[in-house]
Amino acid sequence: MKSFRTDLTLPPDLFLDQSRLILTLGSCFAEHMGQKLLDFKWSGLNAPFGTLFHPLALSKLLRLAVEGKDLDEALFVEHDGAVFHHDLHSRFHAVDAAALQEQWRLLSADVREVLEKEPFILLTLGTAWVYERKLDGKPVANCHKQPLQLFHKRLLQAEEIRAALQDILNLLPRSSPLIISLSPVRHTRDTLIGNSLSKSLLLVHIHEFVTKHPDRVRYFPAYEIMLDDLRDYRFYEPDMIHPSAEAIEYIWEKFTEAYATDATKTFLRRWLLVLNTLRHRPLRIEAPSYQKHLQFVMQELESFTGLDCSREKAELVARILS
Numbered sequence: 001m002k003s004f005r006t007d008l009t010l011p012p013d014l015f016l017d018q019s020r021l022i023l024t025l026g027s028c029f030a031e032h033m034g035q036k037l038l039d040f041k042w043s044g045l046n047a048p049f050g051t052l053f054h055p056l057a058l059s060k061l062l063r064l065a066v067e068g069k070d071l072d073e074a075l076f077v078e079h080d081g082a083v084f085h086h087d088l089h090s091r092f093h094a095v096d097a098a099a100l101q102e103q104w105r106l107l108s109a110d111v112r113e114v115l116e117k118e119p120f121i122l123l124t125l126g127t128a129w130v131y132e133r134k135l136d137g138k139p140v141a142n143c144h145k146q147p148l149q150l151f152h153k154r155l156l157q158a159e160e161i162r163a164a165l166q167d168i169l170n171l172l173p174r175s176s177p178l179i180i181s182l183s184p185v186r187h188t189r190d191t192l193i194g195n196s197l198s199k200s201l202l203l204v205h206i207h208e209f210v211t212k213h214p215d216r217v218r219y220f221p222a223y224e225i226m227l228d229d230l231r232d233y234r235f236y237e238p239d240m241i242h243p244s245a246e247a248i249e250y251i252w253e254k255f256t257e258a259y260a261t262d263a264t265k266t267f268l269r270r271w272l273l274v275l276n277t278l279r280h281r282p283l284r285i286e287a288p289s290y291q292k293h294l295q296f297v298m299q300e301l302e303s304f305t306g307l308d309c310s311r312e313k314a315e316l317v318a319r320i321l322s
Contacts, residue, residue: 008229010258013218015177017264018042018307021119023111025062027053027126027183029222029243034122036252040271041307045114048107050089053126053187054156055164055202057141059171061087065108066115066171070101074136079144086133086140118173124222125206126183128156128198129190155198161205169213178217179259180206184226184251186241199223220258225251271304273297278315286321294320 022044024034034046049061064071064087075086082093083100092107094100131151132139143151165180172178182203187195203223210219226235226243233240235247243251256268277297282290298316301309 005231006228008221008225008254010221010254012257013259014261016120016256016259017261018267021114021117022046022122023048023114023119024122024124025049025052025058026122026124027051027185029126029181029183029185030122030124032243032248033124033222033252033255036248039275040268044119045110048111050091052089052141053183054128054130054139054141055125055161055168056130056139056156057087058123058125059164059167060139061141062111062168062171064104065111068108068112071104072138073097075138075140076100077144077146079146084142084144086138086142086144088141090142090144115173115176118175120177121172121179122220123168123178123180124183125180125202126185127187127190127195128161128201129153129187129194130156155201158201158205161202162208165205165209169209169216174216179220180210180217181220182206182223184223184243184247188241218259220255222251222255225254270300274300274312278312285319291321 018041022034022037022042024030024037024046026047028051031047031051037044038046049058049065052058052061063069071085071087076097077084077086083095083097084090084093085100085104088100088104092100092103094103130139131143131153134150134152137152140151169178182199186192187198190198206219210217226247230247230250235244235250236242237244256265260268274297277293284290294316298313298320301313301316
């Protein structure tokens, strides 16, 4: 029978297990993948800087965090009764600049603490478009709903992308594996042509970067899986921009197939039973069949030695009828 899709199979590169902490950085796709890792009992930080799309923003914040430096005071901005910062995602805000600066100091300390433990890093780039303030030419990570006439929009130059990627790598522990990917999220606000131009520019320099550092950097083809393997609008959310939950699940399976050790894959299959049980809401919690299933899952939890399952056990206990 003729196949109507192209399966993208990655060569195995088995190194990933729960013994190593995680640090995810970049676009919202990195955050989705980071949440999957946390769900399956990895520890670490998932998108501590929030959503950052272009490499200049990533390299700048990572350097500030690693070097323990404060945010640029010139980039604080007030909007709708709160203070934001142009280098930070909008989820970071405070009543005044001093309070926001303190938030940043605590956050950067957390990032340094994780980096000291040599985590594996998942980095996802989203766009090569950058907004710069007309006032001083400084690039921003987020405009925070300021009038667009205050900014100049342009594509990053090749050398800027190269320098930012190299700077990111230099700031990471040499023993930390770095997986880099291109976000499959479609930046339609840049127009479809502008999105394709931006993605292609990033893709060229990502592969140049991986080729230059084959011992430290791996490329995960999330973008290609979405566009050439799944290749169907039914795998997008209704906005036709973001991958659906089904697509993220499929990409996650490709990710673990490529990078998880055999022992970790076995754990993932077993832990999925726990996750599915906790996510399920039965019509009758007192049904004998469901209570029997809960008892079985509790036994499974007891078998995971060396793993903190206290939260999951507490939830199961709450459902098991005495």
